[in-house]
Amino acid sequence: MTVAPIVPRSRSHRVRDAVGRRPVLLLVALGLACAVVAWLRLPATAHDTFWAEDGRTFVSSAALGGPSVLLQPYAGYLHTIPRLVATVVVLLPVSWWALATTAAACAIAGGLAVVVFVCARELVPWLPARIFVAGLTVLAPLVPREVLGNLANLHSLLLWTLFWIALSRPRTTRAAVVLSAVALLGALTEIQAVFLAPLLLVRTRDRRVWIVRAGLIAGMVAQLVVTFAWPRAENTNPAVDPLSIAYGYLINAVLPLAVPQSQLGHVLAATGPAVGLLVLAVVLGTAVYVFLHGTRGQRLLVAAALTGSVLLYVVSVATNPNAFYDYAGLTPTQLDSVWLTRYGVVPSMLLALVPAVAASIAYGRRRLRRGSGQWPAWSVLAAAGLCAALIIAQLGPQWTRRSDGPAWQPQLASAAEQCRRDDEVKFVNLRETIGWKVTVPCRYLDDGTTEDSR
Structure with missing residues (x-):
């Protein structure tokens, strides 16, 4: 009669058991x-x-x-x-x-x-x-x-x-x-x-x-x-042009995922939409991984998140037009003190969930393939980790529109x-x-x- 060896459980298994x-x-x-x-x-x-x-x-x-x-x-x-x-x-x-x-x-x-x-x-x-x-x-x-x-x-x-x-x-x-x-x-x-x-x-x-x-x-x-x-009451302000809505989406929903509020205007003035497009490319790259390797429910989640992110921002600005949403017409000097709107908050959250979903899938698949076949999973984990780190780095107290009172x-x-x-x-x-x-x-x-x- 042989006795199976006792294999010590990993730390992740111990944590999961404790949570359970x-x-x-x-x-x-x-x-x-x-x-x-x-x-x-x-x-x-x-x-x-x-x-x-x-x-x-x-x-x-x-x-x-x-x-x-x-x-x-x-x-x-x-x-x-x-x-x-x-x-x-x-x-x-x-x-x-x-x-x-x-x-x-x-x-x-x-x-x-x-x-x-x-x-x-x-x-x-x-x-x-x-x-x-x-x-x-x-x-x-x-x-x-x-x-x-x-x-x-x-x-x-x-x-x-x-x-x-x-x-x-x-x-x-x-x-x-x-x-x-x-x-x-x-x-x-x-x-x-x-x-x-x-x-x-x-x-x-x-x-x-x-x-x-x-x-x-x-x-x-x-x-x-x-x-x-x-x-x-009906908003009678002139409509915001589509290019400004698209640029505003990058500024308010995408760029904050990587750039702190205090530096966002300086980055825009120096690089225009380039950094925002780079961040969006990373998010979309992790979305592709979900569509290739995720379950039906996970693919639906990411598709709904990406669609909802754009839809919510566009509808919010289109139904509440104002002059400070005309981002496409701003000069670099004006971009340095750009107006940030709460309409980007939920769209930004919907984007931020995508790398996390991809990381969850990649973590489960990282042992399925050996050698060079592991690089997609580890690449996604690295990208998701970077996205999370950039968000967590902004954890401290932030300027708010009531920071100056009146108390x-x-x-x-x-x-x-x-x-x-x-x-x-x-x-x-x-x-x-x-x-x-x-x-x-x-x-x-x-x-x-x-x-x-x-």
Whole structure:
């Protein structure tokens, strides 16, 4: 009788076994880590500063109107999650409102990263690649500028998450119900979820998949009803020419994958579109590898990501034209201080997932061929590693459009004094970003909650 030798398990197998035994711990750790990263990528002043609709529309409306504003459309569609968060925020002391809004948005971003991680399990099986894909929720290079840590543009992160939900195949009915609820809330916040409709035509025979899609479809239908009943104001600016849209895509979606925001204008002024085209070529090269060696689901994922990346940017700019999107007419001097738009954030994330998917495939194939036959897999792993390294290198705090305030707490003492001086004053207006005002009822300022701000 022969005894088979005991072969020590590799480190990767030990990690995978540990994850398999305690998956909940991994999900909690991932969510907390991504929430903390989201918070740390924002400068300190931005934490205590309302961005755009956060103060003027969501928190102010919750303070003035109460729960009834949850179903109130804004700019042509519903914003359910921001309205829900604002309703909770106004229950806190007024001095905490801006900080609590930022913290809640960062926490939600961490939760969405967990949803992406779960949904990507089948399509990105290699754990490091899947963690990176989930991390893109908070790691995307341009995401701190206008999207991270606020409610106004949280819908962009929800659209990224809904993309993964639409392609997911839950393993249990309980998971399907949870994903359906997330999909419903997400679609009730982001009208661009309608662009995911073509993805609903695949995997049509899986019952659990349709449980998930029921929530997504319900949210889409509600948004379409709202936008037809209460359409947003028409943009009357001249249309952006196609060449500027194409150049803008390179600038806002492609180039940030390799060049930090602070250096992007200098690189453009020196090289024009050359660096952007090089980065795009690397991404497309890894996409070809997926199409040659990936599963049917992985090929669909990459095809949808590439198509969606272009579609989302083009539609966003075409329906919201403005003079600062006329990139093709800019001189090198003007390119040095080029305008960067949040419309490139989700398209950039969709591009960044492609090398990660290719790396997951290459990692699984690297032992299938010997000698010189291994070079395609190792080349893809190297390219994906470089892409990931360039993104992670931009992890630190970034400049945001609220980096310079105005901070919320320093304004509260004078606002409370204004309410006390004049009994006729029932509301005061506090400053926030882009010249907007936040209307706060005096009753919130007269209950002693502003002592820490004085």
